[in-house]
Structure formats: structure tokens, C-alpha cells
Amino acid sequence: MSLKKIRAYLDTNVFIFGIERPGSDSSIILDLAEEGKIVPVTSYFTLNELREYFARTYGRESAINAIYFLVSLPNLEIVTRDMIKQEINKYRGIVPDEDLPHLTSAIIARVDYLVSYNRHFIESNAKNYVKTIKQADFLEILGIKL
Amino acid sequence: MGTVALPLRLPKKLLQEIDLLVKAGLYESRSEALRDAVRRLIETKRLLLEPYGYYRLQAEEAVLSSKIPLASPEEAIERVRKIRKELWRKEREYFEP
Numbered sequence: 001m002s003l004k005k006i007r008a009y010l011d012t013n014v015f016i017f018g019i020e021r022p023g024s025d026s027s028i029i030l031d032l033a034e035e036g037k038i039v040p041v042t043s044y045f046t047l048n049e050l051r052e053y054f055a056r057t058y059g060r061e062s063a064i065n066a067i068y069f070l071v072s073l074p075n076l077e078i079v080t081r082d083m084i085k086q087e088i089n090k091y092r093g094i095v096p097d098e099d100l101p102h103l104t105s106a107i108i109a110r111v112d113y114l115v116s117y118n119r120h121f122i123e124s125n126a127k128n129y130v131k132t133i134k135q136a137d138f139l140e141i142l143g144i145k146l
Numbered sequence: 147m148g149t150v151a152l153p154l155r156l157p158k159k160l161l162q163e164i165d166l167l168v169k170a171g172l173y174e175s176r177s178e179a180l181r182d183a184v185r186r187l188i189e190t191k192r193l194l195l196e197p198y199g200y201y202r203l204q205a206e207e208a209v210l211s212s213k214i215p216l217a218s219p220e221e222a223i224e225r226v227r228k229i230r231k232e233l234w235r236k237e238r239e240y241f242e243p
Binding site: 012013016017019020021022030034045048049052053054056057058059061062064065066068069072081084085088089097098099101117118 | 202240
């Protein structure tokens with residue numbers, strides 16, 4: 001019998017910190033995703049933000065590589081723009097509007113955790129809808145880091 | 147970087163299509179059109195060819211070789227927030243009730 005894999009919505013900062021800072025908590029989470037040990041969930045907005053961040057900071061080629069890396073993750077689930085549109089209005093007011101697509105995506109995908117450094121997820125009522133957690137705490141739950 | 151001349155056989159019809167693109171001003175020459183086609187081919191197909199982990203490594207190397215100093219975690223979070231707000235401004239109309 002195989003255990004159910006943890007489903008984690010990885011916010012954009014997980015990918016950015018994970019790529020920029022090898023050995024960081026975010027980088028370890030990306031290792032777990034690459035190894036197929038968790039089910040990484042992301043969204044149309046994550047792809048957009050990741051592309052924009054890397055293109056602006058390191059150039060177009062690195063943005064392409066970052067996106068290719070993301071979409072090559074095994075078991076990856078991407079919540080589409082259309083899926084978000086259908087549900088987003090149910091959750092208005094919980095977090096700032098610009099964070100809402102990510103919260104909505106995590107809820108739609110029924111993830112076990114939304115992993116992010118974003119304080120608007122950690123300190124808000126978002127936790128009434130989905131377990132919001134910082135990178136280090138996520139690793140602690142997985143028993144990887146104490 | 148130098149270039150290399152290649153003997154190339156193409157169906158006439160394909161060459162005519164390329165000439166149309168050149169004539170329309172999209173490319174300066176047949177060679178330029180073909181170079182662009184090859185670049186696009188590589189970009190779309192390499193995902194299937196490259197070893198696993200290649201893209202992460204490439205992205206990490208871009209960071210390491212960058213002359214831009216790595217932002218502090220707080221600065222990086224702030225940059226992401228700025229981008230998130232900008233992109234949301236462009237998108238939000240689509241999500242209005």
C-alpha cells in the first residue's frame with residue numbers, strides 16, 4: 001500500500017528562493033517536488049510571476065529555463081486562469097486582491113498546504129480555507145528539518 | 147560567434163514560403179529566416195531532449211553568473227509583491243464579477 005502524497009500549492013516565492021538560493025528551505029522543497037515525493041500544485045499566475053521576475057532580474061533566457069523547470073516537475077498540477085475565474089469571487093476580502101488568485105487556486109486544487117513566505121497568507125483568515133505554512137514549517141511537518 | 151555554411155536541400159514549395167516571408171519584410175534574407183526557424187525548433191523541442199534537472203541548473207547558473215547582487219530575502223519578497231500587483235492590475239478586469 002502506498003501512502004498518499006502531500007499536495008502542496010507552491011507560491012511563486014518558493015520557486016524564486018529555491019532557484020536563487022541553493023540549499024535553502026525552498027530549494028529542498030523543489031528537490032522533493034523533482035523527486036516526486038510531493039505533488040506540486042501551481043497556477044497560471046505563478047507561471048506569469050515567475051517568468052516576469054526572472055526576465056526582469058536575469059534576462060529572458062533564464063526566465064524560459066525557470067518556466068521549463070517548473071513545467072517539467074513530475075505530477076505537477078496547474079490551476080488554469082479559467083478555473084480561477086469561476087471560483088475567485090467566493091473568496092474576495094480574505095487576502096489582498098493580488099493574492100486572491102493564488103488562494104483560490106490552492107482551494108480549488110484541494111491542497112493539503114499552501115506554502116509561502118507571504119504574510120498575507122500566513123497571518124490572515126486564509127488559514128480557515130487552506131493550511132497556510134512557511135517553507136521551514138512545511139519541511140518540519142515532513143520530518144525533514146527540525 | 148562565427149557561422150558555418152551548410153549544404154541544404156529544401157522542397158521548392160518550402161523555399162517559396164520562406165521567400166514570401168522575406169518579401170513581406172519579416173526577415174532580411176533566407177538565411178535569417180532559417181536561423182530563426184532553427185532557434186524556434188530547438189526552443190520547443192529541447193524539453194524532450196535535455197536531461198532531467200537541466201532547466202533548474204540553467205536557471206541557477208544564470209543567478210550565479212549574474213552581476214546583479216542577490217537581493218535580501220525581504221527585498222526579493224518585495225520584488226515579487228510588486229510584480230504580483232502589476233500583473234494583477236493587467237488581469238483583474240477578466241476576474242471581475
